[in-house]
Amino acid sequence: MFALDLRSLTLMAFMTSAAMGFVLLMLRRHYPGSIRGMWLWGLAPVVAASSTVFYGLERLFTPLVTVVFGNGLLMSGCALFYFGTRRFYGLRSGWRPWAVVGMLLLMGQVFFLVGYPDYRLRLALFASTLSVVLVLHIRLLLQRAGPGFAARFTAGVLAVQTLVLLARAVSTFWLDTPTSHRFAPSPMQSVYIATYSFSVLLVSVGVLLMASERLRSEFEHLANHDSLTGALARRAVLEDCTREFGRWQRFDHGFALLMVDVDHFKSINDGHGHAVGDRVLSRVVDALGHALRNVDRLGRYGGEEFLVLLPETGAGEARMVAERMRQAVARLPATAKVPACTVSVGVACVRHGDASLAAVLARADAALYEAKRLGRDRVAVAMDA
Numbered sequence: 001m002f003a004l005d006l007r008s009l010t011l012m013a014f015m016t017s018a019a020m021g022f023v024l025l026m027l028r029r030h031y032p033g034s035i036r037g038m039w040l041w042g043l044a045p046v047v048a049a050s051s052t053v054f055y056g057l058e059r060l061f062t063p064l065v066t067v068v069f070g071n072g073l074l075m076s077g078c079a080l081f082y083f084g085t086r087r088f089y090g091l092r093s094g095w096r097p098w099a100v101v102g103m104l105l106l107m108g109q110v111f112f113l114v115g116y117p118d119y120r121l122r123l124a125l126f127a128s129t130l131s132v133v134l135v136l137h138i139r140l141l142l143q144r145a146g147p148g149f150a151a152r153f154t155a156g157v158l159a160v161q162t163l164v165l166l167a168r169a170v171s172t173f174w175l176d177t178p179t180s181h182r183f184a185p186s187p188m189q190s191v192y193i194a195t196y197s198f199s200v201l202l203v204s205v206g207v208l209l210m211a212s213e214r215l216r217s218e219f220e221h222l223a224n225h226d227s228l229t230g231a232l233a234r235r236a237v238l239e240d241c242t243r244e245f246g247r248w249q250r251f252d253h254g255f256a257l258l259m260v261d262v263d264h265f266k267s268i269n270d271g272h273g274h275a276v277g278d279r280v281l282s283r284v285v286d287a288l289g290h291a292l293r294n295v296d297r298l299g300r301y302g303g304e305e306f307l308v309l310l311p312e313t314g315a316g317e318a319r320m321v322a323e324r325m326r327q328a329v330a331r332l333p334a335t336a337k338v339p340a341c342t343v344s345v346g347v348a349c350v351r352h353g354d355a356s357l358a359a360v361l362a363r364a365d366a367a368l369y370e371a372k373r374l375g376r377d378r379v380a381v382a383m384d385a
C-alpha cells in the first residue's frame with residue numbers, strides 16, 4: 001500500500017514552512033512600504049511551522065497540548081496568510097471575530113478529544129473550519145486578481161489544499177477507525193501531509209510573485225507617467241503615437257494629434273510661485289483628462305505643453321474634442337490656492353504623404369503657434385488636417 005513515513009513528512013513540512021517564513025521575512029525589507037502584507041505573509045509560515053513541532057513531537061506532549069497548540073497554530077498560520085493578502089489589497093481585518101471563531105474551534109477540538117472522544121468528528125470539524133478560511137482566501141484572490149499569473153496561481157494551490165483537506169476528513173470515516181491518529185499510516189494521510197508542506201512552499205512562492213508583480217507594475221507606472229501631473233511621460237506618449245502611426249501606415253486608420261499649451265504660464269509662475277504653477281499644471285491635466293475618451297492618450301510633452309493622441313479621429317471630431325478641452329480648462333474657477341488659466345490647442349491629423357510621426361507633430365506644433373499668435377485661449381487646426 002502506498003504510504004510514506006509520516007514523521008519524516010512532518011519534519012519536511014516543518015523545514016519548508018520555517019525556511020519560507022525566513023525567506024519572506026528577509027525579503028520584505030527589500031520591498032517598498034507601498035507593498036503591504038508581507039510581514040503577515042512572512043509570519044504565517046513561521047506560525048504554521050510551529051504547529052508541526054507539536055504534531056511531530058506529540059509523544060513529548062499530552063494529546064490536549066498537541067491538539068490545542070498544533071491545531072490552533074495551524075489555523076492561525078492559514079488565517080495570517082489570508083490577513084496578509086487582505087492587507088496586500090488594502091483591506092483591514094478585524095481580529096475579534098476571528099479570535100471568537102478560533103476559540104470555538106479549539107473548544108470543539110477539546111470536546112471531541114476529552115468530552116466525547118472521536119478522532120473523525122474532531123478532524124471533520126477542524127477540516128471544515130480551515131476550509132472556510134481557505135475558501136475565503138481563494139475568493140479574495142480571484143476577485144482581486146488582475147491580469148497577472150501570481151494571484152491565480154496562489155488561489156489554485158489553496159484550492160488543491162482545500163480539496164485534499166476535505167478529502168482527508170471525509171475519507172477518515174471510511175478508512176480509519178474512530179481511534180485512529182495522525183501517524184497511523186494511510187495513503188490519504190501521506191497525501192495530506194505532503195500536500196501541506198508543498199502548499200506552504202507554493203503559497204509562499206505565490207505571494208512573493210504577487211509582491212513582485214505589484215512592484216513591477218509600480219515601477220512601470222513610475223517610468224511611464226509624469227510624477228507631477230500623472231499624465232503619460234513624453235517617451236510613453238510618443239511610443240503610443242509611433243505605434244498609431246504604424247497602424248495608419250498598415251491599415252489606413254487615421255488619427256489626430258493635439259498640442260496643448262498653457263497660456264502665459266511664465267507669468268503664473270512669476271506672479272504666484274513655482275509651487276502654485278505646479279498645482280495649475282495638475283489641475284489642467286485633470287480637466288483635459290476628463291474631456292477625453294478611454295482610448296485617447298494624454299502625455300506631458302514638455303514643461304507646460306501636453307500632447308494628446310486621438311486614435312481613429314478625423315479633423316472635425318478632433319477640433320470638437322480640442323474645443324471641449326479648451327472650455328474645460330477655461331471653466332476651472334480661480335481659488336485661493338490656484339489661479340484660473342487658459343490653454344491654446346493646435347490640431348493636426350495624419351495625412352497621405354506623411355513620412356514619419358515627426359511630420360504630424362510639426363503640423364500640430366505649427367497650429368499651436370497659430371493659436372497663440374491669434375490671441376491664445378483658442379483652437380487652431382493645421383491646414384489640410
Ligand SMILES: Nc1nc2c(ncn2[C@@H]2O[C@H](COP(=O)(O)OP(=O)(O)OP(=O)(O)O)[C@@H](O)[C@H]2O)c(=O)[nH]1
Binds near residue numbers: 278
Ligand atoms: N511650475 C512649473 N513651471 C514649469 C514647469 N515646467 C516648465 N515650467 C515653466 O513654464 C514656463 C513656460 O514659459 P514660456 O515658454 O515662456 O511660455 P508661456 O509663459 O506659457 O507663454 P505662452 O506659451 O506664449 O502663452 C517657464 O517659465 C518654465 O520655467 C513645471 O514643471 N512647473
